[in-house]
Amino acid sequence: KNEVEQSPQNLTAQEGEFITINCSYSVGISALHWLQQHPGGGIVSLFMLSSGKKKHGRLIATINIQEKHSSLHITASHPRDSAVYICAPEGGSNYKLTFGKGTLLTVNP
Amino acid sequence: DAGVIQSPRHEVTEMGQEVTLRCKPISGHNSLFWYRQTMMRGLELLIYFNNNVPIDDSGMPEDRFSAKMPNASFSTLKIQPSEPRDSAVYFCASSHEEGQPQHFGDGTRLSIL
Numbered sequence: 001k002n003e004v005e006q007s008p009q010n011l012t013a014q015e016g017e018f019i020t021i022n023c024s025y026s027v028g029i030s031a032l033h034w035l036q037q038h039p040g041g042g043i044v045s046l047f048m049l050s051s052g053k054k055k056h057g058r059l060i061a062t063i064n065i066q067e068k069h070s071s072l073h074i075t076a077s078h079p080r081d082s083a084v085y086i087c088a089p090e091g092g093s094n095y096k097l098t099f100g101k102g103t104l105l106t107v108n109p
Numbered sequence: 110d111a112g113v114i115q116s117p118r119h120e121v122t123e124m125g126q127e128v129t130l131r132c133k134p135i136s137g138h139n140s141l142f143w144y145r146q147t148m149m150r151g152l153e154l155l156i157y158f159n160n161n162v163p164i165d166d167s168g169m170p171e172d173r174f175s176a177k178m179p180n181a182s183f184s185t186l187k188i189q190p191s192e193p194r195d196s197a198v199y200f201c202a203s204s205h206e207e208g209q210p211q212h213f214g215d216g217t218r219l220s221i222l
Contacts, residue, residue, distance in 0.1 A: 031208065042215050094165060102151065
């Protein structure tokens, strides 16, 4: 079973700050997903990556497969970024996702 | 394009009743996933299908839970009989193929009294 640890659990920032959310996992994987869940409950897939770095707008995701670690960065944070961010490694021998407990991000204006 | 469509959005019923949750995946997507989210356990995979065939149902909590995918455009998750501990938000997601990004429905918020 893949143990997934996210940090921090809660994060409060001021608008414009640079945000980093970390994810560590215990078992080798084929890919890792970052998901965003807004207060209304809907879940959106932000990234799926298996190596290196991906960028989409103000969001950047990186992964180090050897160190079993991934980070999600948000540049120039905005109140609309307030959400729960969930890390989900994908099994190496199957396509099952294991989910972290999430990081609750609050960005104040 | 329509996303993943789940129904109902909310369901409140008494324990012992049968509950059926429905999901329509995105057209052309071959993989479908059922998840459950609770405060205590977070998100958990219940079962996933590929090309309408159940691939992994190891997350299904017990025999009271069953899932079917009779065709590429429809899946159901059934709980019979329901219990208060089944109260949760149930999400359906689909992806084009296994190992591809998943698109989530809006979820069904289930309350068993």
